[in-house]
Amino acid sequence: VxxxxxxxxxxxxxxxxxxxxxxxxxxxxxxxxxxxxxxxxxxxxxxxxxxxxxxxxxxxxxxxxxxxxxxxxxxxxxxxxxxxxxxxxxxxxxxxxxxLKNAPHQYRHLAGLLEIFKSKLGSHIPNDIVIMVAVRFTYVLRDFESTASRQVLPRDETGMPILTNLPFGSMHDPVSGLHLSCTWPIFSEEVVTENDDCNDFDPLLSQQWAIGVTLLEELPVLLSDAVQEYLNLSTKRETIEQLLGKFQTADEIPNASMNMADPIKRISDSRTQQYWTSISSSISNTTSRLRVNIFNPPLPPNVVEKTIEAKDDDRL
Incomplete structure (x- = not known):
């Protein structure tokens, strides 16, 4: 055996x-x-x-x-x-x-390969023996555009992000290569001809087709990034002062009578000096009036309004 x-x-x-x-x-x-x-x-x-x-x-x-x-x-x-x-x-x-750095030209087709094979066998086989051949041609496409994904955050008719829907999809095209294999499983050397003058291997006439893709590794995706960002925010230890800006007492305020009628605008507007009047009724008598200087507001006014609306809807 x-x-x-x-x-x-x-x-x-x-x-x-x-x-x-x-x-x-x-x-x-x-x-x-x-x-x-x-x-x-x-x-x-x-x-x-x-x-x-x-x-x-x-x-x-x-x-x-x-x-x-x-x-x-x-x-x-x-x-x-x-x-x-x-x-x-x-x-x-x-x-x-x-x-070989470069294959000889006469051995780049089936006729040349059969010549090498028969020369290795030498006189151990008769001249009229028929060689069986299996052939596969693989075509590879790697010219994929390396551009950002068309996946975007879901938005409503006004262009605002929809806070009730999570983003989904990849940030880039996950496919880095496409492989097409055309196979002729088994046939006699006399059935087809491939040399410098003739080529019978037409991919459209092959008996088997197989397609495979090569995917990018460690591909960033929107849903995973959103969940990871939420986990990062839930474990943050920054204070309100670090997130919203520097607080100042009322003694440092040259004009303490600024109108506080629009708190959302005060939180998000970076062009004016912001004032913090009270945190809650339980500590309003024990805290001083504070002023907040916000040079880069964390959220624009329209996003703050949308966030408040979403929280109110959840409570209902």
């Missing part, structure tokens, strides 16, 4: 795994071991050193009868280069990765 790894490599279900490591994409493996240096600053860059490690691995695998593929990471980690082997039932499979 051949090792499971060899059966996985021959299985058509593992041709195009999703969200898998590089080795699973390249070889269709479901399980494997990777040997790599403990420190990334000491990569296995020398070819002779890599071959010695691979030979030692082959001896260890043969002694213990391990059927799991073992790979050795060579070069720097970001290059994703490996060499490896798998043994079992008298069979041995060697794995190797070749890194």
């Amino acid at each position: 051949p090792p499971r790894a060899m059966a996985d490599m021959m299985s058509r279900r593992n041709d195009f795994p999703s969200r898998s490591p590089y080795l699973s994409h390249w070889y269709g493996l479901r399980e494997f071991l990777i040997l790599s240096p403990k420190r990334n600053t000491d990569p296995i860059a020398d070819e002779s050193r890599a071959n010695i490690l691979l030979s030692s691995t082959a001896i260890a695998v043969s002694n213990v009868g391990c059927n799991v593929p073992i790979f050795i990471r060579v070069q720097h980690e970001w290059r994703n280069m490996f060499i490896g082997l798998c043994e079992g039932s008298g069979l041995r499979t060697h794995f190797n990765v070749c890194y």
Whole structure:
């Protein structure tokens, strides 16, 4: 019985795994071991050193009868280069990765890839053998505009925010990429042609389509921000003086007879000096008249009025 790894490599279900490591994409493996240096600053860059490690691995695998593929990471980690082997039932499979900055032009289509594949097999197969092929083309769209979301706070006909409704939605477009995969699961090499002169792989004629999206991480959303802001306000320890401005006693007021008929305007208007006459009837006789200088009013008058109306509606 051949090792499971060899059966996985021959299985058509593992041709195009999703969200898998590089080795699973390249070889269709479901399980494997990777040997790599403990420190990334000491990569296995020398070819002779890599071959010695691979030979030692082959001896260890043969002694213990391990059927799991073992790979050795060579070069720097970001290059994703490996060499490896798998043994079992008298069979041995060697794995190797070749890194090219630019692929040769003749190997950028199916005809060139089939030529490489047949040259690796050499004289071990007859000339009339038919090669089975599975193909997938993936098109990626990343040109999304990085603009603010069209989600806005709900407002009434006068343009004022509706305090009874919570905002909902993301502040930015959550999609950062769109992937379209066109797949031809399995067919004979004689069915289609792809070379410099002809290309039969039309995405509109593919047998399978699959669409996936890439989402932004830690995306700010309106509802979460609103709840977080409420929690922050509920735990604030600032005093009224810190929130509304500096209080002054009546002795410091040059003109203590300012009209207090419109308290909402006094709270929100930053262009005039504000006066605090009393806090409540229980402490009105024990406190002095205070003046508040508010240079940046915390709320505009119309928002204060809306807030008071909302609180009155809740009481009813």
